[in-house]
Amino acid sequence: MDKVVIVFVALIHVSVSLWTCTSDLDCSSQAGSVCVAGSCQCPAGQEAISTGTRCVGVAPYHTSPCFETNQCSRLWINYECRRTDNNTEGTCECMEGNHYFLGRCWRSRDYRETCQRDEECITTPRDPYALKCDGVCVCADGYYERQRGECRKIGNAVGDGCVVNEDCHFPDAVCDIRHFNCTIRSDDRSDTLNLNELVYFSTEETNALSDREVESVHNTRCTNDSECDTPATCTFGACVCPTGFYKYNGTCYAELGTPSTPEQCDGILAVVIDGICSCPPNFFYHENMRSCIRVSRRLTDSCMVDAHCHTFGAQSRCGAPREPWGLRSCECITENAVWDQNRNICRLFAGVGEGCEVDNDCLAGELQITCVKNEEGQGFCSCPPHLTEFEGLCLTSGLVLGDDCQATPECNGTQNSICTNNKCSCAEGFQQEGDYCAPVIGGPCTQDTDCVIQNTECRNTTDGLTCQCHDGLVGYEQQCYTVSPGINASCTVSAQCKATMGETVDCVDGLCACIADHHYRDGRCWRITGLFESCSRTSECYLSDMSGVVSCRNGRCQCDFNHPYSETLNTCVSSGTTIYGSLVTILTLFMLINI
Numbered sequence: 001m002d003k004v005v006i007v008f009v010a011l012i013h014v015s016v017s018l019w020t021c022t023s024d025l026d027c028s029s030q031a032g033s034v035c036v037a038g039s040c041q042c043p044a045g046q047e048a049i050s051t052g053t054r055c056v057g058v059a060p061y062h063t064s065p066c067f068e069t070n071q072c073s074r075l076w077i078n079y080e081c082r083r084t085d086n087n088t089e090g091t092c093e094c095m096e097g098n099h100y101f102l103g104r105c106w107r108s109r110d111y112r113e114t115c116q117r118d119e120e121c122i123t124t125p126r127d128p129y130a131l132k133c134d135g136v137c138v139c140a141d142g143y144y145e146r147q148r149g150e151c152r153k154i155g156n157a158v159g160d161g162c163v164v165n166e167d168c169h170f171p172d173a174v175c176d177i178r179h180f181n182c183t184i185r186s187d188d189r190s191d192t193l194n195l196n197e198l199v200y201f202s203t204e205e206t207n208a209l210s211d212r213e214v215e216s217v218h219n220t221r222c223t224n225d226s227e228c229d230t231p232a233t234c235t236f237g238a239c240v241c242p243t244g245f246y247k248y249n250g251t252c253y254a255e256l257g258t259p260s261t262p263e264q265c266d267g268i269l270a271v272v273i274d275g276i277c278s279c280p281p282n283f284f285y286h287e288n289m290r291s292c293i294r295v296s297r298r299l300t301d302s303c304m305v306d307a308h309c310h311t312f313g314a315q316s317r318c319g320a321p322r323e324p325w326g327l328r329s330c331e332c333i334t335e336n337a338v339w340d341q342n343r344n345i346c347r348l349f350a351g352v353g354e355g356c357e358v359d360n361d362c363l364a365g366e367l368q369i370t371c372v373k374n375e376e377g378q379g380f381c382s383c384p385p386h387l388t389e390f391e392g393l394c395l396t397s398g399l400v401l402g403d404d405c406q407a408t409p410e411c412n413g414t415q416n417s418i419c420t421n422n423k424c425s426c427a428e429g430f431q432q433e434g435d436y437c438a439p440v441i442g443g444p445c446t447q448d449t450d451c452v453i454q455n456t457e458c459r460n461t462t463d464g465l466t467c468q469c470h471d472g473l474v475g476y477e478q479q480c481y482t483v484s485p486g487i488n489a490s491c492t493v494s495a496q497c498k499a500t501m502g503e504t505v506d507c508v509d510g511l512c513a514c515i516a517d518h519h520y521r522d523g524r525c526w527r528i529t530g531l532f533e534s535c536s537r538t539s540e541c542y543l544s545d546m547s548g549v550v551s552c553r554n555g556r557c558q559c560d561f562n563h564p565y566s567e568t569l570n571t572c573v574s575s576g577t578t579i580y581g582s583l584v585t586i587l588t589l590f591m592l593i594n595i
């Protein structure tokens with residue numbers, strides 16, 4: 001028992017006073033600390049990191065600058081100090097798979113996923129109030145499901161907030177997208193929108209999107225809350241904004257979801273609704289929970305991030321920059337959805353066997369298929385009677401070369417054809433001959449008549465039965481050529497020469513010749529190997545005009561015995577030449593001496 005107490009006391013001691021001191025100078029081992037009442041402590045608004053060797057600013061908010069994960073502990077669970085590397089400052093963030101809301105991190109649960117709390121439920125178009133937890137995440141009360149997993153706030157009366165017509169749920173209702181409120185449809189043409197006005201809106205809001213950086217310096221010292229401007233409280237010896245607020249330009253601003261005054265609710269497009277700092281109905285929430293996402297009114301509106309496009313559903317994205325201005329605009333993710341002009345939405349497809357209401361909901365590949373209702377009135381997407389289902393597609397059959405197709409089984413009207421790039425075309429190893437696919441040279445065959453290329457026959461090869469040129473001929477680019485007998489023989493293509501002499505010959509100016517850096521010897525072309533260079537066979541050895549006198553001995557090209565090497569001439573010379581050369585030398589020397 002005593003031991004436990006002692007350890008406990010020791011721990012407290014360590015965390016409070018790391019070093020005893022008499023002046024700030026004694027505290028140099030804890031960089032930035034000061035001497036307070038005989039112990040080195042970080043100054044107000046700072047905390048110790050790197051096991052107490054350094055003081056840095058506290059990190060009380062989401063996105064606060066930080067160095068160590070435990071600095072971010074105000075985020076409750078699943079938080080981290082996200083840094084690019086161990087030496088740079090990072091920011092307090094929620095870990096992957098979590099989101100920030102109401103001052104802490106929550107495990108993110110998508111539509112229809114099991115959950116424990118409403119706060120966990122969030123989908124791609126981000127509105128933390130759109131879903132509730134009912135064992136699984138479902139649309140919250142007052143929200144409707146526009147399509148699978150997309151819950152939007154219902155406008156029940158004229159004047160209620162909206163973004164698209166579908167948000168307004170009463171007779172003859174439309175959404176007036178100049179003011180984003182529901183109104184009664186009118187035929188008055190003067191009411192129609194001025195397009196330039198819309199473009200102006202978008203640009204203005206886009207410019208305002210720059211992110212605010214949370215402040216890290218808290219140098220307003222305090223000892224109790226009443227010394228801090230409301231709503232800040234005295235924490236870490238300094239005035240810090242309470243949970244649900246962030247500090248910017250010396251002021252505490254409310255995050256989205258926090259009860260606040262209009263002045264505190266200062267994020268882009270943020271408004272106070274029922275006393276809570278919120279986004280207008282069916283505007284979406286930025287992940288930092290400070291600003292709202294501007295809505296795009298038309299699919300062609302400019303955008304910077306995918307979230308700008310979620311007016312058109314989760315299956316929309318901000319497309320790639322386009323020439324000439326590099327502007328990006330919203331587009332549907334065509335693998336999953338199709339643009340529906342009437343509903344102003346990238347409409348999700350239901351596949352074969354999935355639930356549907358109308359034919360338009362159903363898509364098999366790129367083919368619109370039918371929604372068939374069962375006895376209970378539930379609809380399921382099915383292939384029309386004349387088509388057969390195959391791997392989620394509805395297929396026809398009997399298509400021939402050149403027909404539009406979805407999958408290879410449909411192209412059975414022409415033998416040996418497949419579906420590539422949505423057209424029936426000849427399979428690999430075949431080429432089109434009129435309206436059928438004939439084997440190419442090397443392509444599979446069963447009998448000689450299959451091989452329609454001139455001078456070919458069906459032969460048993462290592463690849464099975466394939467079309468090959470007759471004996472004495474060689475195939476090149478789907479033609480058969482006569483094999484050239486050897487060097488200097490006439491040729492049209494290099495394959496004719498290679499068939500007899502291998503890869504080191506080419507057809508040059510109509511004759512078979514060695515390729516560069518090669519020489520002809522003993523029926524083949526070999527890489528040029530000079531005197532004294534290493535070799536593995538005599539044929540490789542080369543000496544200009546007289547290769548016959550060099551041979552490969554002891555792994556090197558050397559002069560043969562009848563033609564010794566002359567250092568003076570740097571070549572092989574006949575024995576006679578050597579003696580003659582020596583005589584000339586001696587004579588010359590003799591003459592020189594006598595003169």
Ligand SMILES: *[C@@H]1O[C@H](CO)[C@@H](O)[C@H](O)[C@H]1NC(C)=O
Pocket residue numbers: 085086
């Ligand atoms: C950063 O520090 C952690 C813990 O000290 C270590 O596990 C990790 O390997 C370091 N990463 C790099 C990139 O140095």
Ligand SMILES: *[C@@H]1O[C@H](CO)[C@@H](O)[C@H](O)[C@H]1NC(C)=O
Pocket residue numbers: 158159160179180181182183
């Ligand atoms: C819609 O909002 C605008 C601007 O806030 C307002 O002037 C207008 O009266 C509202 N419309 C309706 C039908 O409430």
Ligand SMILES: *[C@@H]1O[C@H](CO)[C@@H](O)[C@H](O)[C@H]1NC(C)=O
Pocket residue numbers: 224225226227
């Ligand atoms: C807080 O400080 C104020 C003035 O500085 C003082 O009047 C008040 O009694 C203090 N409250 C507490 C709880 O210490």
Ligand SMILES: *[C@@H]1O[C@H](CO)[C@@H](O)[C@H](O)[C@H]1NC(C)=O
Pocket residue numbers: 249
């Ligand atoms: C910062 O606050 C000061 C005084 O409160 C104000 O004058 C200034 O405009 C603010 N700056 C920004 C960028 O909000």
Ligand SMILES: *[C@@H]1O[C@H](CO)[C@@H](O)[C@H](O)[C@H]1NC(C)=O
Pocket residue numbers: 397398412413
């Ligand atoms: C193509 O396949 C379908 C279904 O498998 C079959 O009914 C049809 O007879 C075939 N057509 C040809 C020309 O082989």
Ligand SMILES: *[C@@H]1O[C@H](CO)[C@@H](O)[C@H](O)[C@H]1NC(C)=O
Pocket residue numbers: 460461465
């Ligand atoms: C092709 O050759 C292989 C091996 O020589 C032999 O087993 C096979 O039966 C032959 N096929 C035909 C169709 O002649």
Ligand SMILES: *[C@@H]1O[C@H](CO)[C@@H](O)[C@H](O)[C@H]1NC(C)=O
Pocket residue numbers: 487488520
């Ligand atoms: C090829 O022909 C040329 C010109 O007739 C001749 O000089 C050369 O020696 C011949 N090459 C061979 C390897 O026979």
